[in-house]
Amino acid sequence: MTTTKPLPVAPAASPRRRTTFVFAASSIAALLVAASALTPFYPGLEHELDITALGVSLIFAVYAIMLLAALVTAGAISDHVGRRPVISIGFSLLAVSMLMVAFVDSAPMLFAARALQGAASGLLTPALSALLLDATAADRPQRGSLLNSIMPGTGLAIGALAGGIACAFLVPGLPITFAALAVLYAVIAVMVWRVPEFTSRTPGALRSLIPRVTVPLKARRLFLISAPALMATWATGGLFFSLGPSIILERLHSDSPLLQGAIVAILPAAGAAAVLLLRRRSARSVALTGTVSLAIGTTMALVALAADTVAGYVLSVIITGIGFGASFSGVIGSLAPKAEPHTRAGLFAAIYVTSYLSFGVPTVAAGFLASISSVSFTSLAYGIAVIALALISTTARVRSRE
Incomplete structure (x- = not known):
């Protein structure tokens, strides 16, 4: 999604390049x-802030929608x-x-905090991914792409597990956890000025803010085939990170934040x-492994x-x-080669729009259904979908042979 032209860079073994890569x-x-x-804290927040399952879903969904909005508008701004x-x-x-979450005292405040978090995340995601690729050593180009795929899942797992531990053992868990995260992010905001830039700036910053969501002609058939996989993948993530603890509480009869956080972290x-x-x-093989695993795992769940x-x-x-991991990775790996450099940004925008809408919108529907029926019925209906x-x-993928 970037349009920058690399500047002459330091040798592959340059300490500054390695430091930037790790950063x-x-x-x-x-x-x-x-x-x-925040996921392990949701059951407690439902009680403390008088939030329903629908409210939790909306708080989660606003994060995804704001992330998407920032991503499709400001996703290329770091190039300029x-x-x-x-x-x-x-x-x-x-x-x-994070400070807003740490000292939250009402549902509207939590809603605003998550909206701001989503916007910040949408701004950061492409910029950090681009910096990682910028700093990847020329003799090992696959390392950047691999870590771009692995580190998000690693962070999500650490967050859910750490949140569960904090909720179970720290008093008060919420302020301590999110105040600590606020300090960490403030430090990173300062530290980034100590790493070098590896790309030259290009004109057109304002023009880059105009969303471009297009699927190249040669990629359209495969995109349509892959769209249900994107929906299934991200809808699964949305349910786990919003109503996951509530499902464990109601169906498995465990109110342990540690167990809830640990199970969510497994995904x-x-x-x-x-x-x-x-x-x-191959990307096709990875994508098929992903969708088959989603179907089998959800059935087992x-x-x-x-x-x-x-x-x-836990096994499910x-x-x-x-x-969850293989499906998205396989879809990206399959579609990316079908886009020319000048159409790649539009294609990735289409992928992100499909993914993050699936991350947020079905979660709201699940929250509404849980509010008028039960979490048990909602998880069944959601799982079947x-x-x-x-x-x-x-x-469709097997028949297409693409």
């Missing part, structure tokens, strides 16, 4: 910690003004949103592991929830997590 990779993980750290200013501003905004952790282990397979078995549910989340989407994509 960018760890910052991507740190960014995603905030996306899932530089990586460091965008990353510094993004982490500064993220720090403010992105398994996804990151799958991306690493399947990195030498519904059976485990009906049987009230924690062990069975591992398999679903493999699908995910299985159907995964099987549709699998069948």
Whole structure:
């Protein structure tokens, strides 16, 4: 999605390049910690702030929608003004949103905090990914792409697990956790000025803010085939990171924030592991592995929830997590080669629009359904929809041979 032209860079072994590479990779993980750290706190916040399941879903969805809005408008801005200013501003905004969560005293305040967090994340995601690729050593170009795929899942897993630990053992857990994150992000916002820029700035900053969502003609058939996979993948993530603890509480009868956080953390952790282990397979094979795993894992999850078995549910989340990581990685790997450089930004915008709408909108529907029925019925209906989407994509991909 970038349009910058690399400047002459330091040798592959340059300490500054290695330092920037490590900084960018760890910052991507740190960014995603905030996306899932709040998840184990949702059941408590429902009680303290008098929020319904629908309210939790809306609070989660506004994060996804604001992230998407920032991504499709300001996603290329770092190409024009530089990586460091965008990353510094993004982490500064993220720090403010963490302080708002730390001292939240009402549902509207939490809603505003998550909206600001989403906007900051949408600003940071492409800038950090671009910095990581900028700093990748020329003799090992695959390392940047690999870490771009692995670090988000790693951050999400750390956030959910750390949130569960904090909620279970720290008093008061919410202020301590999110004040600490605010300090971390403020430090990163300052530290980024110590890393070098590896690309030259290009004109057209204002023009880059106009959203361009297009799918190249030669990629349209495969995009349509892949769309159900994107929907199933991100709808799964949305449900886990919003209503995941409530499902565990109601169906598995555990109110332990530690267990809830740990189970939610398994999903992105398994996804990151799958991306690493399947990195030498073809994109088509990875995509099919992902959709099949999503269908099987979600089916197993519904059976485990009906049987009230924690062990069975954990196993199902591992398999679903493999699908979560492999499906998205396989779709990206399949579609990216079909776009010319001048059409790549529009294609990725279309992928992100599909993904993040699926991340947020179905979650709101699930929250509404849970509010008028039950979390148990909602998880069943949601699971059936995910299985159907995964099987549709699998069948279409097998028939297409693309």
